Amino acid sequence: MGRVSREASATPSKNGPGRGQSRALRVLLGAASGLIAGFAALAVAELVSAAVRPEASPITVVGGAAVDRTPPGLKDFAVRHFGTNDKAVLQLGIVVVLGLFAIVIGVIATRHRRIGATAALAFGAVGVAAAASRPDAQPTDVLPSAVGGVVAFALLYWLAGRAREPYGAAPAADAGEDISGGGSTRAGDGGSGGAFDRRGFVVAATAAVAASAGAGALGRYLNADKVAQQAASRADITLPRPASPARPVPSGVHPDVKGLSSFFTSNKDFYRVDTALSVPHVDATTWRLRLHGKGVSRPVTLTFQDLLRRDLVERDITLTCVSNEVGGPYVGNARWIGVRLADVLSEAGVKPPSHGGPADQLVARSVDGMTIGSPVETVMDGRDALLALGMNGEPLPFAHGFPVRMVVPGLYGYVSACKWLTDLELTTFDDFDAYWVKRTWSQKAPIKTESRIDTPRPFASPKAGTVPVAGVAWAQHKGIAKVEVRVDGGPWHEAKLGAQDTSDTWRQWVWPWQATSGSHTLEVRATDRTGYTQTDKRVGTVPNGATGWHSVVVSVP
Ligand SMILES: Nc1nc2c(c(=O)[nH]1)N[C@H]1C(S)=C(S)[C@@H](COP(=O)(O)O)O[C@H]1N2
Ligand SMILES: [Mo]
Numbered sequence: 001m002g003r004v005s006r007e008a009s010a011t012p013s014k015n016g017p018g019r020g021q022s023r024a025l026r027v028l029l030g031a032a033s034g035l036i037a038g039f040a041a042l043a044v045a046e047l048v049s050a051a052v053r054p055e056a057s058p059i060t061v062v063g064g065a066a067v068d069r070t071p072p073g074l075k076d077f078a079v080r081h082f083g084t085n086d087k088a089v090l091q092l093g094i095v096v097v098l099g100l101f102a103i104v105i106g107v108i109a110t111r112h113r114r115i116g117a118t119a120a121l122a123f124g125a126v127g128v129a130a131a132a133s134r135p136d137a138q139p140t141d142v143l144p145s146a147v148g149g150v151v152a153f154a155l156l157y158w159l160a161g162r163a164r165e166p167y168g169a170a171p172a173a174d175a176g177e178d179i180s181g182g183g184s185t186r187a188g189d190g191g192s193g194g195a196f197d198r199r200g201f202v203v204a205a206t207a208a209v210a211a212s213a214g215a216g217a218l219g220r221y222l223n224a225d226k227v228a229q230q231a232a233s234r235a236d237i238t239l240p241r242p243a244s245p246a247r248p249v250p251s252g253v254h255p256d257v258k259g260l261s262s263f264f265t266s267n268k269d270f271y272r273v274d275t276a277l278s279v280p281h282v283d284a285t286t287w288r289l290r291l292h293g294k295g296v297s298r299p300v301t302l303t304f305q306d307l308l309r310r311d312l313v314e315r316d317i318t319l320t321c322v323s324n325e326v327g328g329p330y331v332g333n334a335r336w337i338g339v340r341l342a343d344v345l346s347e348a349g350v351k352p353p354s355h356g357g358p359a360d361q362l363v364a365r366s367v368d369g370m371t372i373g374s375p376v377e378t379v380m381d382g383r384d385a386l387l388a389l390g391m392n393g394e395p396l397p398f399a400h401g402f403p404v405r406m407v408v409p410g411l412y413g414y415v416s417a418c419k420w421l422t423d424l425e426l427t428t429f430d431d432f433d434a435y436w437v438k439r440t441w442s443q444k445a446p447i448k449t450e451s452r453i454d455t456p457r458p459f460a461s462p463k464a465g466t467v468p469v470a471g472v473a474w475a476q477h478k479g480i481a482k483v484e485v486r487v488d489g490g491p492w493h494e495a496k497l498g499a500q501d502t503s504d505t506w507r508q509w510v511w512p513w514q515a516t517s518g519s520h521t522l523e524v525r526a527t528d529r530t531g532y533t534q535t536d537k538r539v540g541t542v543p544n545g546a547t548g549w550h551s552v553v554v555s556v557p
Helices: 002-010 019-051 058-069 072-111 113-133 139-167 171-175 185-189 191-235 304-309 341-347
Strands: 288-293 300-303 313-320 331-340 361-366 371-375 386-391 405-407 421-427 450-455 465-474 480-487 507-515 518-528 550-556
Touching (some): 019 139, 058 072, 304 386, 331 341, 465 480, 465 518
Antiparallel strands (some): 313 331
């Protein structure tokens, strides 16, 4: 009944919108209120996160929780379709969803103020729950979301009160759940009353936006400043010369072919695969690595300085991701500097299972809660399994695990290459499943022998005549023995191999093709030093790496 009287009384006022207009205006004001409240919540949360830690900002914790709950198939899809942009896409998605909810809540609030505002509070609660559920959660991590939720609640309650005024609800009606429940007398104030209230809303809204923008900007600035300080502390580190340098790279590792991957992948171009929405920026001076668990007779805690004081080894190792499709980009070769992991394990009393050790799994934990399990037997079998501190002549980049990560030749990254390492635990495969193993991937995953055509690119149209077909092949810790190429399903031709650096690195290859005009399919397969030739059977990346021959279709004019 109140509704009827409101509409009736609103009609004559100067800005008295007709029935449809008034509803449109209400929706508009509600949407604006919701968006402003949402923006304010995020901005204030950003400021609070600067006091707590950047990783505790609501979008990061909600995004992180979403990543951990994403079904593996979808995650695979995201990585495949958005590549390294998958995180930006996720964050954008969260912001869009948040914006839509803010609009809905705002519109509800113009009619049911308490319900709308309480829904805003509930949103803060989602952030709090996400923050508390992170594997690396610290109690203070819930603060940014909690404060943000309270700010959204208060601001929406306030703005919704302002937004309803043009319709003639008296301020006294604030106590009422239903906006139309209030007296309609104010509407009788006429056009000037409505105009004043609307101005009041605009002033309140503008003030709220300005204050939040200020808070958000300050938060951003403080967070950026912290990151800059951490970057400076990384830049201060000079890695000592390795006691055991890498073998000089033989000449001829890289056939001179345009479009062929360079033998070393620069840090800037090195693929990045991880679940971290904001790259952890660990302080090397306070960093600690704890080594403990089954069969550890002398548990140790090592500092970064402890590692620097040891004999460092330098090795060339090609890293590969299990999510790499046939022909995919998630493989890179770098020169690493680090400490031999097997030495550190032996000093702590660890023995591999073949020597009677009780633990068959080494679980590495990162500062952001990732767990990565490697076979103890493998990391102690004499290969150059490293606690790496340096990559291509500089301290590890933050994105690649600063200050310390693992690198194990021959094992896919998800079972060996833990970045931002902070804990090593000796356990068994029976007792513990690591992060990806819980998500349908295999417990053990040696890298499969693979080859890729880098040039010509798919759908290229090289001129008829001699066309160099070139690419890379890898079978880490086995070594590549042979690479063959064929055209249109014809006979296999042996490619010329680039010189081998070590069996832990990839190998470049080239085959001069006498191209004739028409559409052609080029295929490649590699044979490793155990005599195994890549199977043509195509399987997907799950659960332990893709197989099949890479092929490229070109059309020669
Ligand atoms: N902490 C942490 N370490 C991690 C991951 C991760 O998500 N978190 N991903 C692993 C995977 S799947 C791969 S393939 C390699 C990739 O290392 P890169 O990003 O330096 O190339 O890191 C491994 N180490
Ligand atoms: Mo990976």
